[in-house]
Amino acid sequence: MATLQAEYERIRDSGRERLLQLSQPKEPKVEWYTSVGPHVRWGTQEMIWPVKPEALRADSTERLETLALPKVNFLKGDNINRSQFFYSCGRSSVLWKVRDSAKRSTSTERLNILAEPKRAHNEFKEDRNFRKYTHAEKLTFPNIPQFKYSCGRQSPIWATKSMPSGGGDREYTSELAKHKRPHRDFKPEKPIQTTIPHAALKAEATERLLTLSTPKPRPDGPFREPDWEVPGSAKNATASSRCLELARPKPAVDGYLLPRDEQWGVTKAAKRASSTGRIDELSRPIVRATMDHVQFNPDAFLVKPLALKGAFPPRVEQLSRPIER
Secondary structure: OHHHHHHHHHHHHHOOHHHHHHOOOOOOOOOOOOOOOOOOOOOOOOOOOOOOHHHHHOOOOHHHHHHOOOOOOOOOHHHOOOOHHHHOOOOOOOOOOOOHHHHHOOOOHHHHHHHOOOOOOOOOOOOHHHHOOOHHHHOOOOOOHHHHHOOOOOOOOOOOOOOOOOOOOOHHHHHHHOOOOOOOOOOOOOOOOOOOOHHHHHOOOOHHHHHHHOOOOOOOOOOOOOOOOOOHHHHOOOOOHHHHHHHOOOOOOOOOOOOOOOOOOOOHHHHHOOOOHHHHHHHOOOOOOOHHHHHOOOOOOOOOHHHHHOOOOHHHHHHHOOOOO
């Protein structure tokens, strides 16, 4: 603590105020009305609650000493302190070496019962494909036919029955064995390179083809300038009546009114106008009582005298009766 105080004074004397500001611990954002317990300053090694001297001098009980004992390690030999990566993914096999005493031991009667495979139910019915075989043919299959398709069992391909001598393929079997034929309108793909016939290689172009293949002739110049003089007769020419008629713009429709301006002046009559009594009545705001007066109503639960003297009709009395079930 004295060393920290000396370092604090050295930094303060050296003028490094910014470093001194950053070295201060973070202030807790806790209000006085939500704080519970003593004030703990961040960055210290002090305990929240002081330990009593009686607790420091107290001795542990027999139960605590029993719970404090480490767990007994039953592994012996090479298996003591087995590394953690022994059980991780991608490591060597976790199958341990079998002891010689375990190899010479014999299984108990209970283990022999547990090692027996699960038997089929008494009302179990075999697959219909399995029923068509005779008893002699069934002997070639496993004792439990449902094992045939389970995981890790033998191949589901059954043994082929011996064919009679001189037997051949049936006509229907031979027809099914043929591959699928293409459609009668099927055309094979064309080769990538087209073969040019010898007549086309020895042919000569006609006169018409030579004429069409000749490039278009273009003169070398001189060309007319982009600007040229206008003759005087063109300048003195007058437009005909037909041209003047076509040059007229399209007139507007009869009765067409131009659009009004965005701003227009208010008339003097509108300025001197006054509102009627009805308009003044509608323009008055609605005066309502404040919420303090509305919520505080001392007569809210009082029954009016007329209600105390009133009598309900027989229909209301009939409806007020509970339903009898």
